[in-house]
Amino acid sequence: MRRRKLILGGAGLLGAFGFTLGIGAWRSGDLQRLAENRGAEGSPANLSRMEWQLTDDRGIPVGPEDWLGQASMVFFGFTWCPDVCPTTLMDIADWLEGLGSDADQMLVTMITVDPERDTPEVLAEYLENFDPRIRGLTGTTDAVAKAAEAFGVTYTRLPRDDGDYTMNHTSGVFVFRPSGELASVIDFHEERRFAVPKIRRAIG
Structure with missing residues (x-):
């Protein structure tokens, strides 16, 4: 817990200075595909056509069908991410605040790309640092891979010199x-003032 708080504190400082992206956080080579958001079958991602099953940070099974009927925001990340993930989660918390009462119409979820470490309990502890409306999803390695493929997201495990590892992954909300139906993708480098209007249009 202490280490995560230190990471979050460091991320805040980095964000204030327009930080340089660290290892294992964001894949710029996937930017075009993320903007187009082509899923596994080459068509824009649509929750109604996805088939995956994960578990949330409370231990409850969740599938894409559970999100239909309510606007949603989805972000792929992991709890030991040094910069992009906590910064994005803090941005999402700010967007929810900016939405006011409309935020209650949103489902907001982070899907881990590191299921080996990110159990439901770990996700629950980590997400306590952000807005309580943000849920976390995890599952088996195969289940997470299937969900990522449906969204057109890629990720890679990268060994570190200290024997540990980090994750390199596509980033965007x-x-x-x-x-x-996919309404939009909020890119990590996009000006944050455009985010709330995009979300409001999705809510309708």
Whole structure:
């Protein structure tokens, strides 16, 4: 817990200075595909056409069908991410605040790309640092891979010199309409003032 708080504190300082991206956080080579958001079958991601099953930070099974009927935001990350993930989660918390009462119409989820370490309990502890409306999803290695493929997200495990590892992954926030159609992708480098209007359009 202490280490995570230190990471979050460092991320805040980095963000204030327009930080340089660290290892294992964001794949710039995936930017175009993320912007187009092509799923596994080459068509724009649509929750109503996805088939995956994960477990949330409370131990409850969740599938894409559970999100239909309500606008949603989805972000892929991991709890030991040094910069992009905590910064994005803090941004999401700010967006929810900016939405006011409309935020209650949103489902917000981080799907881990590091299921080996990110158990439901670990996700629950980590997400306590952010807005309580943000849930976490994890599962088996195969289950997470299937979900990532459906969104068109890629990730890679990178060994570190100290014997540990980090994760290199596509970053961006997917915004879906209540119908399950993709409304937009908020890119990590996008000006944050555009985020809330995009989310409001998805809510409708």
